[in-house]
Amino acid sequence: MSLLSLEGVEVVREGRTILSLPRLEVREKEVLAVVGPTGAGKSTLLRVLHFLDRPEAGVLEWRGERVPWPAPLAIRRRISMTFQDPLLLSGTTYDNVFYGLHLRGHNGHDARERVMAALRLFHVEHLADQRARTLSGGEAQRTALARAVVLSPELLLLDEPFAALDAPIRKHLLEELKQAVRARGISCVYVTHEQSEAFSIADRIAVLRRGRLLQAGTPEEVLLRPLSRAVARFMQTGNILPGVVSSRTEALSEVRVGPCLLFSRTALAEGTPVDACIRREEILVEAPGEASPAPGLNRFRGTVEAVVDLGSTMQVRIDAGFAGLPAPGPHHAPRRARPLAEAWRRGPRDVLGGLRPPHSPRRKRNR
Amino acid sequence: MTGLLSSLSELLPMPGELAGILLLSLFVSGVAILVSMLVGVPAGIFLGLHRFPGRGFLVTLVNTGMGLPPVVVGLFVFLLLARSGPLGGLDLLYTPWAMVLAQVVIATPLVVGITLAAIQGLDARLHLQILSLGASTGQLYWKLVKEARLSLVAALAAGFGSIISEVGAVMMVGGNIKGQTRVMTTAIVLQTRQGEFANAIVLGTILLALALGINWLFTWVQQRQKA
Incomplete structure (x- = not known):
């Protein structure tokens, strides 16, 4: 009440x-x-x-x-x-x-x-x-x-x-x-x-x-599920990637971000411009030689651009063919960039949680 | 010094008259400062807390009033209370009440101005905090008086000091009538005009001692609260 x-x-x-x-x-x-x-x-x-x-x-x-x-x-x-x-x-x-x-x-x-x-x-x-x-x-x-x-x-x-x-x-x-x-x-x-x-x-x-x-x-x-880019930024989403819904199935929307395809459960019409919001803590970084967990979607190969040592964790900036994504490094990560380089992927959740159409009527209503 | 003592001894045979002058001075200025505080403190708090059209003009008026020439005040109060004036029917001219009125006009801007400065010197959010604890408007004003009491004692001292030592206005509206409207300052003027300088000096010394004593009392109250 x-x-x-x-x-x-x-x-x-x-x-x-x-x-x-x-x-x-x-x-x-x-x-x-x-x-x-x-x-x-x-x-x-x-x-x-x-x-x-x-x-x-x-x-x-x-x-x-x-x-x-x-x-x-x-x-x-x-x-x-x-x-x-x-x-x-x-x-x-x-x-x-x-x-x-x-x-x-x-x-x-x-x-x-x-x-x-x-x-x-x-x-x-x-x-x-x-x-x-x-x-x-x-x-x-x-x-x-x-x-x-x-x-x-x-x-x-x-x-x-x-x-x-x-x-x-x-x-x-x-x-x-x-x-x-x-x-x-x-x-x-x-x-x-x-x-x-x-x-x-x-x-x-x-x-x-x-x-x-x-x-x-x-x-x-x-x-x-931030309803606007400003909310996403304030919530320190970390990665707000502009893209377009390129196709959709019953369960998933496929979003083109640069040369890559991301998959989301958010149901949106084909051709809708969106911002894909990926929180830093949802990104898993893996070196090419490491044992791979179960296969899934939203995996990308990239190159480590920078590593920032934050004390208890490390932040890694990776170029995966579109915008660089800061990601938390694993606790046991060596303090040099090279061993971490060359590969990264999202997981273990395979599908993006945050995906919003930047110009949707819903967003306008909530402003 | 010998002149002073002989002058005092000359005055001593008529202590009743001296006491009368002294008491009337205290009565007129005491009532005037009381009225000025009752009017000026809420007005100063109101001006300090609220923003409204014309506030700037009012503050300018208050600031001007703080330096108002007493003779001009005396003139206006005289015209107000004169038989042909708007308040002539009250028949107050040449009475202690006319002197009180003149002194209220002199002291009130001082009290308003110092209160306004005191309220503006407090944290601007303090009154919101007091309201947020559930204070009514009256309770808010009373609490602000308590919070700004050190400055308000200064307002009291400044206001009282300005009117107990004032002569122009009380002379014009009181007339310096023996036994009726003669106060310390007008008595000093009279003694000086008559060439009785020793008497004037004695009266002046007593007035100074009175002002000193009262201000010492205000300062003691102020510093005690500060501690």
Whole structure:
């Protein structure tokens, strides 16, 4: 069921449209990750969802009922939000977490218990009496999360809450947040430009670019079946190869990419121009002398052009007669290019998952 | 120094009059700064938070008002309260309330201007964060007052300092009537005009001590909060 939905929302600032959403909904008890590059309109979207920014056009519905502007305080109080910076108020850590409850008139023993429980949840209970503005970045961010979660909101809006933190702390906090949200059944909109964060927390992902919704779907849909080249790029597909459907059978579409033929299960009419999207991790590189697995489609011979050492893995660029394809090298690969050269092929999945017609009506509908 | 002491001893036999002048000064400026804060702080917060057509003009007005010549204020308040003026019927001219009104006009732009600067000095997203925690408009304004309280104490000190030491406007609208509208500054002017320089110096010293004491109190409150 839809908790909060937007319809025909347009936000214009200084003559420039910064958000234009025909439709987007946040479902009950789901985590919707909103991803996109800087300037995509992600933060504006959150402010609109929290009724802090008034859109120039459009309708917002809370549980199916249209919300007037200004939004009633009762509805705003069912939502809480954290910003990219913790934005802690003066006073102690405890004061900060208590403030939202105080605004709602909860001042008794029960409120104190709730504050302490929230502080414990994010492991900052020992900092309760410390002045909030003296906390470290990680502590401040935990306090900001506790301050938002203590209100038991029906919808939690998080604007890149861990952007300023180091990777290990970020990963740890993300896990804590995920558990807290799931355990309480809170709906959540999580804005990030980190693809990995989105995938680790989201039930659905919405991709925004220049204020427009490019695609919304399950992580698998967005990852494996991008509806536009921009989504494919943002999902770090790695290989986006323009081609044409040259023929099709009942089960497979044959796509001509340069001199090569690729095979896909995506059903498309003959002559349709497409982008074949091949994720790096789906490519298997094999030297000519190695034992071959079971035979299959989508195998190409090529030459290694470059090898980039990424530490735990290696990235190999191969010219297979069309565009060079970066592929992850095997862990045991020697650090020189030559032994890897001369042959490569896709597998073990023989058929491409991502294939999209660049000018299909479906794509236009979703833009 | 001898002159000062003899002057003081001359004044001491009439402590009632001196106390009256002192209390009236404090009353007029105290009420004026209270009204200025009550009007100026919300106005400064509003200007700091909202963008609307004509805001730039209003900010320019406030900035101009911060340097308003007290004599000009006195003139306009005089014309406003004069028998033939729009508020002549209230019969306020040459009363302490006329002096309060003049001082409110002088202090309010200062309070608005310093509050505006204080609000703009806070993180622009802080008010969104406060709203996102469920604050109503009133709760938001109150929280912002608390967050910007150090600067607001400065507004209080600047506003009070400007009106307790002001003479032109209160002279014009109050008239310096003995026992009714005579305050410290107008008393100093009178003593100087009469050639009673020693008395004027004593009154000036008391006024300076008063200003110093009050500002010390404001500073103490401000620094205590900072700590």
